[in-house]
Amino acid sequence: MFSTEEYKIKEAPTCPHCKHKMTKTVPPPYSLGEGFGWGVSYLWICFNDECSLFVRGWEHMKENYGKIASYRFMCLPDNGMTETIAVFSHDGLRGGIVEEDKEEEQG
Numbered sequence: 001m002f003s004t005e006e007y008k009i010k011e012a013p014t015c016p017h018c019k020h021k022m023t024k025t026v027p028p029p030y031s032l033g034e035g036f037g038w039g040v041s042y043l044w045i046c047f048n049d050e051c052s053l054f055v056r057g058w059e060h061m062k063e064n065y066g067k068i069a070s071y072r073f074m075c076l077p078d079n080g081m082t083e084t085i086a087v088f089s090h091d092g093l094r095g096g097i098v099e100e101d102k103e104e105e106q107g
């Protein structure tokens with residue numbers, strides 16, 4: 001069990017690339033990078049499609065790896081470490097978004 005009480009970053013951080021608020025997201029079942037396991041119950045991810053990191057990522061991946069992919073900026077809530085996480089479409093990782101404070105009003 002993870003205790004979110006011990007997390008250092010409990011409030012949505014701001015993406016340094018686009019200044020948008022990041023979104024709480026359940027980690028995908030895979031991890032990226034050597035020896036990098038998630039170890040957290042959620043991640044902070046920037047889902048702004050105009051984020052400079054995300055926009056440049058498509059070109060970077062195509063030029064360097066010949067792949068249709070990009071990456072989004074993410075932050076680990078437990079220690080504040082920042083990373084990038086690969087996505088293969090604009091909707092990548094969106095399935096894990098935790099919608100906490102919906103501003104929509106019903107009725």
Ligand SMILES: [Zn+2]
Binds near residue numbers: 046047051052053
């Ligand atoms: Zn961003």
